[in-house]
Amino acid sequence: MAGQPTVDFSNTTVYLKEDDEEDKIINYVALVLSVVALISTFAQLFQQYLASAIGYANCGETVMGEWHKSKKRNFRWKELRFEVQFETPVIFVCPPTNKNGPIRGKPILFVDGSDSSLKDTKALLPEAEESKRREMMASRVHTADNERATWVTMLSQLQSMERHSQMWQREFYSQNPPQSRPMATFGDHTLAIAMQAKRRSWDNMPTDVKKPYATTTICHILEIAAMLGIYWQEFDRAKGKYRAEGNGYMLTGAEVPDLGLTFTFQICGKSRFRENRVIPVDEVKDLCCGFVPTLFQEDLKDNRRVEFPNEDSKDLSKLQFGSMNEIAETMVLIDCNTNTANYFRSNNTSAKHNHLFPVPFELLGMLGKTLHIRGGAFRMLPNPTPYHWDKNFFNMRRLIREFWRKISDSDTEIPPTLQISELISDGRGLVDELQRDKKSDTPGYSMPLLNHLHDVLDKCDQFLREADRELVRMVLREHFQKILKMINDTEDGTATGKKEGGQHKRRDSDGEDRPRAEHFSELHAASPEVRQEVFMELYFHRVLPVVRDKAVLSYNRRQHTGYAPSLRAPSVRSPRDSLDTLPEKALSEPTTPHGQETPLRPVSPAATNTNTLCPPAMEQLSKHKSSQSVPTLHVSTPTMQYLGGVQDKTTSLDSSASDIWCTLVLRMLCWLLLHDFNKKDVQISKSELLGNRLPVYIA
Structure with a gap:
């Protein structure tokens, strides 16, 4: 119809399409933001769960070495958190033929310096050991790895002790004329370092302890120190002060709250394991505490070391030399009179005990059990007496x-x-x-x-x-x-x-009277x-x-x-x-x-x-x-x-x-x-610790 107005909706349609596009963009942006927020929320939640795995960062390779591979997280559903578990060694000293360890059902790993032993004990591999040796040659004293657990360093040094001492013995043996008896090997030893892996949880770690620790006993730490050539300078159980030095090592001990007696092993110089290596025989355990097995001791296994270590000896099978009073008791044991025993009483400061060397070493040589291993080149022993052996x-x-x-x-x-x-x-x-x-x-x-x-x-x-x-x-x-x-x-x-009636005459080596x-x-x-x-x-x-x-x-x-x-x-x-x-x-x-x-x-x-x-x-x-x-x-x-x-x-x-x-x-x-x-080695009285199984820890 003519003259009637018309409406054009083309522009309106265009406007509606533009609004829809803007809404879609807004929706997409909102969706993306929602997804990001959801992911952030889940990430935060997941991070909180991961953060519940307390101690995981403290079980890294820089701290535990190869032992860090044993760490893992276990999710505890009842508590909605992760628990950190890891393995550390229980170290002890025993003969290489021992089949029973402190942990039942766990294999016993012996430290003998071989490649297989390095792998089994997760100590430094030969390549890493060679790298460390070059570093030691460049900087004499190694102080860079202070974040590492000291028991990891101790295991490495114990492996080096076995490897280097056996290499030196083979070299020493080859320089001598052919012998009818073969050279002594690790199988001939009656004293060796052994360990078992024990799984632990960080939940049980004391609050003040930030690194995993190894476990041993007080008697075994004494024996390990002697084998490494470390001599005690201070051993005061009343004041809780323990310090030993020697052969480039230092061992210190102190009480840690909620844990117990803890020792720290440190390298402070260069060590050597050649003729100064302690003879690896079981009797070293006695010598470390001032006891001396004699030639009259029976070859049968003596269980009294564990059951009755403080029982007074009634015969000449074992003597005590750990202190002045114990030497006096030993003189009483061989029926000496009171005057002779009183020479060694701790309150007798005027008595003399030396001629060419201290008299207790003479009794030690007369009755001490022969501890040298046939076909072996090692001669060193822990000093069981409070006297210096100065040749x-x-x-x-x-x-x-x-x-x-x-x-x-x-x-x-x-x-x-x-x-x-x-x-x-x-x-x-x-x-x-x-x-x-x-x-x-x-x-x-x-x-x-x-x-x-x-x-x-x-x-x-x-x-x-x-x-x-x-x-x-x-x-x-x-x-x-x-x-x-x-x-x-x-x-x-x-x-x-x-x-x-006067002095007699003698003719000396020069022919003069x-x-x-x-x-x-x-x-x-x-x-x-x-x-x-x-x-x-x-x-x-x-x-x-x-x-x-x-x-x-x-x-x-x-x-x-x-x-x-x-x-x-x-x-x-x-x-x-x-x-x-x-x-x-x-x-x-x-x-x-x-x-x-x-x-x-x-x-x-x-x-x-x-x-x-x-x-x-x-x-x-x-x-x-x-x-x-x-x-x-x-x-x-x-x-x-x-x-x-x-x-x-x-x-x-x-x-x-x-x-x-x-x-x-x-x-x-x-x-x-x-x-x-060793000239610097003297015995500090600790006879009561013979066979003592008091747990101690290595930081």
Whole structure:
């Protein structure tokens, strides 16, 4: 229809389309923002759950090394949080043949320095160890990895100890002549570091502890420290202060709240494991606490170390040397008188205990169990005594040579028994071996010398085990009573010399006649060249006669009266007077130590089969009999002596006492030459910790 208005909706349609596009954009933006907000919310929620895994960051590789691979998170649905779990080692010391560990069902991993052991114990691999070695060469002291747990560093050093010491032993063994016995290996050791992995939870970590810790016991930390060559400088359980240093390491201990006694292991210098390596034998556990197993100890396993470590010893199987009072108790154990024991009391500050070296080392050498491993080159041991072992003041090799000269000298009043002949032969063999040792490729302690010393010790042990144990105890007692009296009594030597009508003369190595030494004070004035000669001169001419006579007299009295009273009799007594002192019943029906009745009568010269002796031996025997201060008695003893190859069942007790004394002295020299102690190592009293299983921790 004409004239009517029209409406154009084209523009309106366009406007509607533009509004829809804007709405869509807004919706998309809102959707994106919502999704981002949702993701952020979930991320925040997830982060909060992850944050509930407390301690996960503290179990990283920088802290735990290869042990960090054992960490993991476990979600605990009931608590809607993650729990952090990880593994750390439980370290202990045992023989390599041990099959039982503190954790049941877990395999025992031994530290032996091999590639497989490095892998099993998650210690530094050979490539990482070589890298660390280069770093140590560049910067001497390594202080960069202070965030690492110290037990990880300790495991690495223990592996290095085994690897480097075995490499040195193989090199040392190859430089010596071919040996009949193969070189000792890890399988020959009776002491090794072992561990088991234990899974732990960070939920149980004390608040103040920020790094995972390893677990051990107080007795094992003492043994590990000794094996690494660390010596205790402070060990105060009352004040909670523990500090040990040595061989480039430092070990400190302190009480940590809610945890317990915790030790920190640190590297403070360069370490070495060669001839200074401690002999890996089980007896090191005893030595660390001041106990010394002796040659009389049975080979059976001793469970008292764990069950009754503080039980007083009633025999000579184990001695205590950890403190002055414990040494005094040891002197009481071998039946020394009160004066001798009081020399070692801690409140006796005026007493002296040294001649060439501290007297307790002499008892240690006479009775200590041989701990050297056949075919092994290691000689070091923890020092069980509170004295320093300083070899600058004497020469053990010269002492052996002087011992052989004195025991072979016709001027020495020693009856010529079979045992004395054996000792003369052993002494000569040792002197020859010492000469060959000087010319060897490893002068000082070649493998033939170590094996020869071990052989001599085995022969001495066999003789002493078969001898009358009571007579051995008597000889030990009288020996140390005489030695300590001479050291502390300055008038002893002078008075004896005047009583005997002046000093005797001796011919020294230069062929000159000089006054014979009468007292230990002369050792201090003697030059280093003659010091050893003076020492053996005192032993054979001043100590042996007194020890022999008093030991035999005390032995006879104890066998016939049940006790041995103190000896205050004159030094020279007639046979008749000595017999008169014995009970009448003892003269008619004497009893041997084993309860066998044996006729008791003085021995006439005809009673000894002198036809089988060579003229020098007959002359020496006659000279010896004329100077006896106690009667020679027919007494049956477990050890049969031989004269000239013919068994003599009527050998006198004083001959047996001389044999025992000479054997003990030679054994002491060989034992102290075969074994060694660090000059800086002294024992701090801790005997109560032997076998102690108090848990301690390594930070």
